[in-house]
Amino acid sequence: MTEPKIKENRWSKDLEKPVYENWKKKGVYKFNKNSNKKVFSIDTPPPYVNTPVHIGQATTYVLMDMFARFKRMMNHEVLFPLGLDRNGLPIEIAAEKNFKVKLANLSREDAIKKCEDILEKSSLESVDSFLKLGISFNSWEKAKDIGDLYETDSPDYRSLTQDTFIDMWDNNLIYEDERINNFCPGCQTTLADSEVDYENIETDFNDVIFRIKETGEELIISTTRPELICTCAMVIFNPEDERYKHLEGKTAITPVYAKEVPIKSHSIAEINKGTGLVMMASMGDLADIRFFREAKLDPIIAIEKNGTMNYHAGFLRGLSVKKAREKVIGTLKEKKLLVKQKKVYHRTPICERSKDPLEFITMKEFYVKQLDFKNDIKKIADKINFYSPKSKQILLDWLESISIDWPISRRRFYATEIPLWYCDKCNEQILPKKGKYHQPWKEKAPIKSCPKCKCSTFRGETRVFDTWFDSSISPLYILKYSRDDKFFKKNFPCTLRPQGKEIVRTWLYYTLLKCYHLTKKPIFKDVWINYHIVDENGKKMSKSQGNIIDPKDVINKFGAEPFRLWAAIEGSLTNGDFRCSFERIDGASKTINKLWNVARFVSMFEKSKKPLKLSELDKWIILEINKLIDYSKKQYERYDFHNPATKIKNFLWETLASHYIELAKTRAYNQENRFSKQEQDSALYTLYYCLENLLKLLAPITPFITYKIYETLNGKDIHFEPFPKIEKTISKIKTEDIVALNSNIWKSKKDKGLSLKAEIKKLTIPEKFKLIKEDLIYTHTVKEIKFGKENIEL
C-alpha cells in the first residue's frame, strides 16, 4: 500500500478543461478515411449557427456522442462530423432584426451581404458548448477532409444541393406548375405544407345578407373573410339541414358585388356552424381549396402575391387584405347588409417561422414528385431500423396525410440558388453542368447560344430552394456522394440518423424521399428518434414560459460529466419526453464523485497480475461485473444507454462499494499478514479488474473522469481501448445473500448502539458462506465463527 495515485478526494469540473482542450488541439477523433476498420457514420443534425444550444440539443448530442464513443471502442472508424446550418429564413430574420431593415427592400447583393454580416458576427457559442460537453466530433476545423466541420452555405455544400436538383431534373422528378400554394405574406414566399402551423386567432364572424334571385328571400351567411365575397362561387348548406332544403338549385345574389351564384347542398357545411349556410370563396383557407378542386369550380384569385387585392375585388383593389376587410365591412354596414358581428376563435393557418397568417395564392413553382412515391417510401421505411420502433408511426402518419407534391422553390435570398437559366426569346430552360456552385441571378448562362432558337441572351432564375431541399442531402454530403464515388459506395448507407421527433415529417421524410429519388435505396440503416426534454414539471420549455434551462449554465455549474451521466440515467429519450432540472443533474454528480473515490481507493494499491488461484469473493464480483458488461454491450448496440447506466450506477454504489470493497478491504491492506500473498494479490487484481472494466463501461457516458482516472493509473487513453470482452467465470456465491448478511450484521450492531467495528462474539451463518469465511471475519471483527442457522451474538 502506498499513497493513492489519485490525490484529490473529489472530482472537480475544472479537471475537464485540459482534457477537452487537448482533444481539440491534437485532433484525436479525426476521421481516418484510409482506415480498414468498418465505418460507423452518424448524420448529425446541423444546428443553426446563430442560436445558442438548447438543452434538448445538448442532451441529444451528448447521447450521440455516447454512440460514437462506444462504436470507437468496438473497433469502428466513426464518422461524426459537426455541421452548422447557415441557410434560410432564420438567418434572414436575424439579419433584418439586427440591422433593422427589410431584405426585400434591398438589392439582392445587399440583402445577401447583410446575411453574411450577421453570420460573421454570430459567435460560435454553440460550438463552444459542444466542445465543453466533450462531444467527440471528428474535427472542429473547417477543412476539406471527410468528417471535418461543414457549413450548409459553403459553395461545396450548395453545389451538391444543386447537383441533386440537376440529377432529379434529368430523371424527370421535378416539374414546374402553377397552382395554389400556401403563401406567407410576411416572408413573401411559398411554403410547403410541413411549414404550416395553426393558431387560434380571434376574428370577427360577420353575418352578411345574400338574396335569393328567384324568390327575393334574404339569406344570412356568416363569414370570417368578407373581403372575399367577390370570389364567392357557390353557396352551400348541409343536405340534412331542413331549413334550407327548398333552396337546392336556386341562385343566390352576393351582396355588394351582386353576382349570381348557385346554391347547392354539400356535407362539408355544418348545420350548427353560423347560420348553416356557407359562402364558398376562393382561397379563404384550405377547406375552400379542396372544395374548389372537388367541385371543379374555377377559383377567382383576388389576392396578389404582395398581399393586396386585385381587380376582382373591384372597389377594394390595391388594398391589403386587412384594409380590404375593414373597408368592405364599412360598406356592408352602410348598405345595411351586415346583420351582426361576433368574435370567434378561428383556427388560422400561419407561417411556422414568421407567424403571419397565410394566404392562398396561385403561383408558378417547382415541385418534386412525391405523391406517386408514397408506397416506395413506406417500403424504404420498412427496411430501416427505428429506435424505438414506435417512432416509425410518426413517419407513416405523415406519409398518409401528404396531398400535394413538394414545392421546393422559394422567393428568398440567403439560400441555395436554383441552377437554371432561361432563353430570353423562347424561354428554353438551361441547366448548367454539375460540380460547381451556380448563382444564376448574377452569373452568365453556361452556354453561348440557345440550343433551340440560337438566340444568345439569357436570364438567370432568381428563386432559391426550400431549406429542406438543402438539409435533405446531409447524409449524401458527409458520405461524399458524387464527390468521392469509391468512398460513397463503400460506406453506403449511412449507419445512423439521429434526430428529434418534431422534424420527422421534414428532415427525415425529405431525406428519405430525396435519397430514394437519387439512389433508389434507403439512405439509413438505423434511425434514432429522440423525444423532448421538458422542465421539472413535465411542461415544454419555452422562452415565453421562462422555464428554459440553458446548457451554458449547466456546464458552468456542474461541468459536463454530471450532465452527461444525467442524460444517460434520467430516462429513455426514445420512449418519451424526460424532465430536466438542476436538482436532477446535481444528483448525478454524487455518482461521479463516488466513482472517483472508488478509483482513489484502488489507486492506493499496486496492480497485481492475475494469481493462480482467485479467492471466492473475488470470483463472485468478477462474475457480477461480467454480467454487467454483457448486458451493457447488448443494450449499447441498440442505442440504449439508459438501462445499462442505471445498472452500472447501482452496481457501483451497492454491489461494488458497499459490499465487495468492504469485504475485500482488509485482504487488500493485509496489514498484519493475516492473508497469504496469493490471497492479497487476488484482491488487488480483482480491484483493478473491476475498476478498469467499470471505467470502460462508463467511458462513452462520462469521457472526462474515465479518461483522467485511466490515464493516471495506466498512462493510456481509455477512449482508444477496446470495449471489455466477456470473461467466463463461475461463482458459488449470490449477491443477494452477501447483501442480506452484511445488512443483518450492520443492523444488529446499530440496534445495540455499537460501532460497526465492534466485535462479534459468535457469528453463526449458513454453510454457503464458508467460502468467504476469512473476509467476513476481518470485515465484521468476528471472534468465533460457526455454521448453521444464522445468529449474531454480540
Next chain:
RNA sequence: GGGCCCAUGGUCUAGUGGCUAUGACAAUUCCCUUACAAGGAAUAGGUCGUGAGUUCGAAUCUCACUGGGCCCACCA
C-alpha cells in the same frame, strides 16, 4: 372531429397475470468506521386515478369515466 400515449408513497420512477409492490430524491434518527460527511447505517410514508368486468389470482388484461400530454385533420 379522428388517432396515439400517460396516470404507482410529498416528488420522480421500476414493474405486460403470481411471494410482503422497485428504486431514487426529499423528510426523520443515529454514526467522522484508515476511498468518499458531496459519506455510511436505519426509520417512516402507497386502498398502484375512479368504477365495473375477465380470472383461482389484476398495478399488469377488457370496457367506461376522470385528469394530463402529444400528433393529425377541410369548421365557413
